[in-house]
Amino acid sequence: MIHVWNHCHNCNAAPIVGRRFHCESCPDGPDTDLCGPCYEKFKEGKIIHPAEDSSAALLEIKEHRFEVLEGKPPDQYESWLPISHPAAPTPGTPGHFVVRPIFSAGMESFIGGYAFAAKVEENSGPLLLTALHVMDEIIKQKGIDCSEQNKSYTGRELPAIITHVDIYDIFAPNWMMAHLGTAGPMLVLPNARTGGEEPYSDRDIAAFRMRDAGRLTPVPLAHRPPVVGDPVWQAARSPEKPGRQLFKAVVVEITDRTLVFKYENQGKKPKYISGSPVLNKNGEIVGISVGGGEFKGALLGHANHVGNIREHLTGNAF
Numbered sequence: 550m551i552h553v554w555n556h557c558h559n560c561n562a563a564p565i566v567g568r569r570f571h572c573e574s575c576p577d578g579p580d581t582d583l584c585g586p587c588y589e590k591f592k593e594g595k596i597i598h599p600a601e602d603s604s605a606a607l608l609e610i611k612e613h614r615f616e617v618l619e620g621k622p623p624d625q626y627e628s629w630l631p632i633s634h635p636a637a638p639t640p641g642t643p644g645h646f647v648v649r650p651i652f653s654a655g656m657e658s659f660i661g662g663y664a665f666a667a668k669v670e671e672n673s674g675p676l677l678l679t680a681l682h683v684m685d686e687i688i689k690q691k692g693i694d695c696s697e698q699n700k701s702y703t704g705r706e707l708p709a710i711i712t713h714v715d716i717y718d719i720f721a722p723n724w725m726m727a728h729l730g731t732a733g734p735m736l737v738l739p740n741a742r743t744g745g746e747e748p749y750s751d752r753d754i755a756a757f758r759m760r761d762a763g764r765l766t767p768v769p770l771a772h773r774p775p776v777v778g779d780p781v782w783q784a785a786r787s788p789e790k791p792g793r794q795l796f797k798a799v800v801v802e803i804t805d806r807t808l809v810f811k812y813e814n815q816g817k818k819p820k821y822i823s824g825s826p827v828l829n830k831n832g833e834i835v836g837i838s839v840g841g842g843e844f845k846g847a848l849l850g851h852a853n854h855v856g857n858i859r860e861h862l863t864g865n866a867f
């Protein structure tokens with residue numbers, strides 16, 4: 550049994566083979582899992598959790614509670630490997646639409662991964678979209694349970710405490726000096742949740758009205774999700790130098806609940822990509838990045854696709 554969407558933050562095993570130990574106390578992210586042998590070492594005090602360079606290391610978490618997961622049989626992922634990458638030119642995109650959000654709740658603020666400015670229809674106002682789990686630090690700190698297990702979450706609890714979002718240019722050499730605008734209030738999305746089983750990312754979404762779009766240029770949401778074999782591009786920080794990179798990929802699975810893609814280049818990928826946009830060949834948004842993984846050397850990503858994004862936003866006016 551394997552865990553395609555998880556790697557061990559101690560020994561870097563990817564995927565994790567056998568039982569996976571997932572820390573429920575750390576904010577959701579790429580450094581929350583250990584493989585079986587590393588978990589044994591952790592219990593003996595021989596390794597450090599959370600990882601020293603992770604965001605969780607900066608938090609004061611008294612106790613780390615681990616959940617044990619068994620994984621999935623590997624044969625179900627084999628069909629993704631032979632799907633080939635179609636030749637396609639990189640789509641044109643505006644300068645400022647992928648951003649770093651800082652969420653504020655009164656006097657406190659929390660840095661998120663990525664967010665982006667999007668336009669639902671031709672004449673609608675801009676929205677700031679991201680994955681809900683990039684807000685996991687604030688969610689856990691405020692004791693708000695918006696996980697799939699909590700049936701009583703209404704979608705109003707989190708918007709009630711988020712006062713605004715400051716938006717920065719994530720691609721600037723010193724992003725904290727590059728304020729681009731502000732967003733808020735947060736939209737009430739009753740079906741948005743954290744903690745879904747990967748790659749089922751259909752509920753992982755957060756949306757904000759734009760208060761001051763500043764220098765942002767919103768990008769249109771596509772009208773339909775891509776199909777298997779279509780090229781897509783994930784926009785994120787280059788892992789080597791400041792600036793944006795569009796990582797080309799091919800869609801290998803699309804269902805009601807997920808969009809899975811396989812990267813073309815197997816080189817270095819940025820690690821914290823959650824909340825970044827996935828684009829089609831026309832440069833329109835087809836998904837919100839939610840996670841990544843590895844299978845037999847192929848680098849993979851999955852996203853909450855535009856079909857589900859549109860369903861969540863239905864009933865909201867902007």
Ligand SMILES: [Zn+2]
Pocket residue numbers: 557558559560561562583584585586587588
């Ligand atoms: Zn390990």
Ligand SMILES: [Zn+2]
Pocket residue numbers: 572573574575598599605613614
């Ligand atoms: Zn932990």
